[in-house]
Amino acid sequence: MDLNPADDRFADLIRADLGDDVLRPATERYLEEPRNRFAGHIGLLALPRTVEEVAGLVRHASAAHVPVVPYGGGTGLVGGQVMAHGPAPLVVSMERMTAIRAVYPTENVLIAEAGAILADVRAAADSADRLFPLSLAAQGSCRIGGNLATNAGGVNVLRYGNARDLCLGLEAVLPNGEIWHGLSRLRKDNTGYDLRNLLIGAEGTLGIITAAALKLFPRPAAVGTAMFQVPSPEAAIELLALARDQVGETVSTFELIHRQGLEFLTEVLPDVRQPFEVPPEWSVLIELGLSAGQSPSEALEAVYQSAESQGLVSDGVIAQSEAQRSDLWAVRERIPEANRLIGSVSSHDISIPISLIPDFIRQGADMVSALGPYRINCFGHLGDGNLHYNVFPPLGRYRADFEDQRGPVKRAVHDLVHAFNGSVSAEHGVGRLKVDDLQRYGDPAKLHAMRAIKAALDPKGIMNPGAVLKV
Amino acid sequence: MDLNPADDRFADLIRADLGDDVLRPATERYLEEPRNRFAGHIGLLALPRTVEEVAGLVRHASAAHVPVVPYGGGTGLVGGQVMAHGPAPLVVSMERMTAIRAVYPTENVLIAEAGAILADVRAAADSADRLFPLSLAAQGSCRIGGNLATNAGGVNVLRYGNARDLCLGLEAVLPNGEIWHGLSRLRKDNTGYDLRNLLIGAEGTLGIITAAALKLFPRPAAVGTAMFQVPSPEAAIELLALARDQVGETVSTFELIHRQGLEFLTEVLPDVRQPFEVPPEWSVLIELGLSAGQSPSEALEAVYQSAESQGLVSDGVIAQSEAQRSDLWAVRERIPEANRLIGSVSSHDISIPISLIPDFIRQGADMVSALGPYRINCFGHLGDGNLHYNVFPPLGRYRADFEDQRGPVKRAVHDLVHAFNGSVSAEHGVGRLKVDDLQRYGDPAKLHAMRAIKAALDPKGIMNPGAVLKV
Numbered sequence: 001m002d003l004n005p006a007d008d009r010f011a012d013l014i015r016a017d018l019g020d021d022v023l024r025p026a027t028e029r030y031l032e033e034p035r036n037r038f039a040g041h042i043g044l045l046a047l048p049r050t051v052e053e054v055a056g057l058v059r060h061a062s063a064a065h066v067p068v069v070p071y072g073g074g075t076g077l078v079g080g081q082v083m084a085h086g087p088a089p090l091v092v093s094m095e096r097m098t099a100i101r102a103v104y105p106t107e108n109v110l111i112a113e114a115g116a117i118l119a120d121v122r123a124a125a126d127s128a129d130r131l132f133p134l135s136l137a138a139q140g141s142c143r144i145g146g147n148l149a150t151n152a153g154g155v156n157v158l159r160y161g162n163a164r165d166l167c168l169g170l171e172a173v174l175p176n177g178e179i180w181h182g183l184s185r186l187r188k189d190n191t192g193y194d195l196r197n198l199l200i201g202a203e204g205t206l207g208i209i210t211a212a213a214l215k216l217f218p219r220p221a222a223v224g225t226a227m228f229q230v231p232s233p234e235a236a237i238e239l240l241a242l243a244r245d246q247v248g249e250t251v252s253t254f255e256l257i258h259r260q261g262l263e264f265l266t267e268v269l270p271d272v273r274q275p276f277e278v279p280p281e282w283s284v285l286i287e288l289g290l291s292a293g294q295s296p297s298e299a300l301e302a303v304y305q306s307a308e309s310q311g312l313v314s315d316g317v318i319a320q321s322e323a324q325r326s327d328l329w330a331v332r333e334r335i336p337e338a339n340r341l342i343g344s345v346s347s348h349d350i351s352i353p354i355s356l357i358p359d360f361i362r363q364g365a366d367m368v369s370a371l372g373p374y375r376i377n378c379f380g381h382l383g384d385g386n387l388h389y390n391v392f393p394p395l396g397r398y399r400a401d402f403e404d405q406r407g408p409v410k411r412a413v414h415d416l417v418h419a420f421n422g423s424v425s426a427e428h429g430v431g432r433l434k435v436d437d438l439q440r441y442g443d444p445a446k447l448h449a450m451r452a453i454k455a456a457l458d459p460k461g462i463m464n465p466g467a468v469l470k471v
Numbered sequence: 472m473d474l475n476p477a478d479d480r481f482a483d484l485i486r487a488d489l490g491d492d493v494l495r496p497a498t499e500r501y502l503e504e505p506r507n508r509f510a511g512h513i514g515l516l517a518l519p520r521t522v523e524e525v526a527g528l529v530r531h532a533s534a535a536h537v538p539v540v541p542y543g544g545g546t547g548l549v550g551g552q553v554m555a556h557g558p559a560p561l562v563v564s565m566e567r568m569t570a571i572r573a574v575y576p577t578e579n580v581l582i583a584e585a586g587a588i589l590a591d592v593r594a595a596a597d598s599a600d601r602l603f604p605l606s607l608a609a610q611g612s613c614r615i616g617g618n619l620a621t622n623a624g625g626v627n628v629l630r631y632g633n634a635r636d637l638c639l640g641l642e643a644v645l646p647n648g649e650i651w652h653g654l655s656r657l658r659k660d661n662t663g664y665d666l667r668n669l670l671i672g673a674e675g676t677l678g679i680i681t682a683a684a685l686k687l688f689p690r691p692a693a694v695g696t697a698m699f700q701v702p703s704p705e706a707a708i709e710l711l712a713l714a715r716d717q718v719g720e721t722v723s724t725f726e727l728i729h730r731q732g733l734e735f736l737t738e739v740l741p742d743v744r745q746p747f748e749v750p751p752e753w754s755v756l757i758e759l760g761l762s763a764g765q766s767p768s769e770a771l772e773a774v775y776q777s778a779e780s781q782g783l784v785s786d787g788v789i790a791q792s793e794a795q796r797s798d799l800w801a802v803r804e805r806i807p808e809a810n811r812l813i814g815s816v817s818s819h820d821i822s823i824p825i826s827l828i829p830d831f832i833r834q835g836a837d838m839v840s841a842l843g844p845y846r847i848n849c850f851g852h853l854g855d856g857n858l859h860y861n862v863f864p865p866l867g868r869y870r871a872d873f874e875d876q877r878g879p880v881k882r883a884v885h886d887l888v889h890a891f892n893g894s895v896s897a898e899h900g901v902g903r904l905k906v907d908d909l910q911r912y913g914d915p916a917k918l919h920a921m922r923a924i925k926a927a928l929d930p931k932g933i934m935n936p937g938a939v940l941k942v
Contacts, residue, residue, distance in 0.1 A: 106708060106826040107856075151661050162659060165636065178916035185824040187855040188633060189894040190622050190672055191901060191909055192939060193921045197668035201661055218715045237577060244689045248762040249720050291719040353656040355577040384658040385578075423660040430662060438662055445649035449928060450664045456927030457920060468663060 003462065005087035006043025006066045013064070014046070018056050022046050030091050033082050034075060035347075038432060040082030042069075044090045049097060051171055051179055051210040057092055058208065058462075059177030066090050067465050070204035072146025073117070075138040077349070078431025080150065080203045080467045089465075092208060094145050100124040101211065108216040109168060109185045114145025114209050121214065130216035133160035133252075137336055145209045151201035153427030155332075158383035159252040159289070160217065162427070164200045169213035172199055175206065175458035183213045198453070203429050204464040206457050220250070220289025224296020225325045227257075228304065228316040229280040233358040233382075235312045236284050240383055242312065243286065243303045250299075253287035254383035255332050260392075261377050264338035265331065272334050273327045275317040284382065285332045335379060339390055343399035345374060346409040348389040350417045351426035357385065360420050364389065367416055371409060372402075386426040389413060414441070430468045439470060474933065476558035477514025477537045484535070485517070489527050493517050501562050504553050505546060506818075509903060511553030513540075515561045520568060522642055522650055522681040528563055529679065529933075530648030537561050538936050541675035543585070543617025546609040548820070549902025551621065551674045551938045560936075563679060565616050571595040572682065579687040580639060580656045585616025585680050592685065601687035604631035604723070608807055616680045622672035624898030626803075629854035630723040630760070631688065633898070635671045640684035643670055646677065646929035654684045669924070674900050675935040677928050691721070691760025695767020696796040698728075699775065699787040700751040704829040704853075706783045707755050711854055713783065714757065714774045721770075724758035725854035726803050731863075732848050735809035736802065743805050744798045746788040755853065756803045806850060810861055814870035816845060817880040819860040821888045822897035828856065831891050835860065838887055842880060843873075857897040860884060885912070901939045910941060 136154030169184030565586035607625030640655030
């Protein structure tokens, strides 16, 4: 169906209905995304303050066949927040809907509006002596609505799940402008189809999330962090199983780090304090969150001892202070920044069945080295089977020299991932970057069902056109 | 759209395509359900052995506009498995697709066909030194496909989640006969709309689940079970919070028990060994699953001590042997049987925001006693906010005398649940029993979306017609 641009006449209709204050002049930042792979365009920028205003905007867009791009923190890495082609869209930014509407500590529930910054949601939980576990590098600027729309992951998925798993209910505006009042605080509610999970991960193509009921957790009484050297990815996987046998679900983080990442830090971020004199080929960052009365350093020490007796670790550092903890975390958290400074040929957010990861890493290395003299930084959320598998130019050369190689490298990596029954979109979403991948690797029956659902809920195709599904 | 019965001509078409062996004469048991509230009828019974046979059956049904009723263990309590009205359906029972296709202990994943009995799935996990935590009274006869189609709950939801939370991927036949090959073993996979969660809980109205990739967990090294007397439901809720502060996620069961349930046991199941001389008004069954090196009885003792100092418990029994554990569990698990023997006027599977439960229980008691001289047995999964709220005739009288009161009692209880922002369908599903409730209490925007999705995926309306959504 043909769409129309969000032009002056459309703006007048909105002003007449919703007042002058809901629209704003568009600025550059709504047209950019962190990796600068997409340049958006924009017809109109709206900053609604209530779900009713969001519904009003969507009703107008539906009536006028104007495309709508929901906008959170703008931190997405797959271009889901910028529309480059077709009629200039109405961008609906949630930045004025930032309230924490309620906290129910007894129920371990918090209700936040979609525009709330993730860090603020975490802080609000903290103030109620609770934990909201979603944690990722962009948490100072990403917004919870975007986290849900993309089913964000992060460093605590191992213990607490993805954004999807942390949501009990939603308030949302559907593509026809109807408001779904679904802010359930219930842990069990089987009343019909799971619209919540359908909107989560749909990246704004089936509606706009305006608020969410989120799950909180008890705050661990004590947190322990360590970095262990492991002889191989196999050993890392066995170490995780061993740790879980010993300390159960308290393992909240288990991140694999490759020497390449540590060398990148040395190269471009030399102020980052590294735990080992000589960067080990493989190491893991492990964190435990324990109940009262348990000692994290003793628990980590015990894990290390058992692992050492099985040859699963060769050296290790257990943080003895908050400062040491934060040093260890800095190693993991600043690797993406180092990656950006080095400049990748191609970056991949992939997941692989956990037991196949060692094979994948070996075959991937062979495959990439056959393509050229690249450096690979393979790191990430090993416990979830989610790797960030990034391919870089050789030392002394730059990504600009390899622009024409991005496509072939990406294709080769994604083909390998697919051959391993993996996913080419683990935690960042499909956005506009991976629309073709979804067509290529997706299950045909599922794609047919997705298209049918999209057509049923958004028959005019106004919601974030071009994201997830090819227009 | 008009549907046709699964008649002899239709049977011939199936035999010609799929052979003689896939069809069976229908027997009574496919027409019954445990509470005898629905009498089904049946045109044809099919017992497919492969997903391809299921797809063949659905393609024929789609072409001939014949209704299809997917059939698992037949243990559902809301009539989702029996179709009473309209043209006689094709019943597709999964009882010959019972294979455990694979177990991946390293990945904590098990792949089971839909017809696998829940207890067999649990046993297969056990054999791999893992836990599949879904556990409910019918586990000896219910099948995993039905558990997923209804998003079953049970006694371990508090720690491990509903059936939905325990599933990573599905293989399913969609209403057009296409096979969705979605048996992902991945923990993170954001490749398009969440078809998995859409089929889970759809009660066979959007397709037939034929196999599932299920999450496994480490087996707790030691399990501790106790029953504590609590002065009130408020105290029970505070006790749960206290226990979680002390022992974190290891609290796997937290069941509220009312004196009425214990008195029913005394009345009709006197062989059940009860832990307290005088049945307390309120008590809780609590279970911890701990890692190696922790003592369950010490942990429970510590919880009891702290709780006692805050006035949250007044007496308690901590199981000191496997026999004592099983005695405590028997008290909880045989209450439903006692309920059946007594015979309820009306039973309700409800959930309430946890902090509102004490108020709900008080107002519910007032409301029910205003309706008549009923006895209430209110018990269940307090940690999930899920109560089984069952209303019984006074001592010495029988449900048969109150048949005409079932409707008004149910309506009054459900109205109250709705006023408390609760759900009238917590863990048993909607089936055919609660179709009207869904229309009455459901969010209109969500209902519209559900109807649009149903029409999009099943335009001929062949899949389990009359369940979940009114035809």
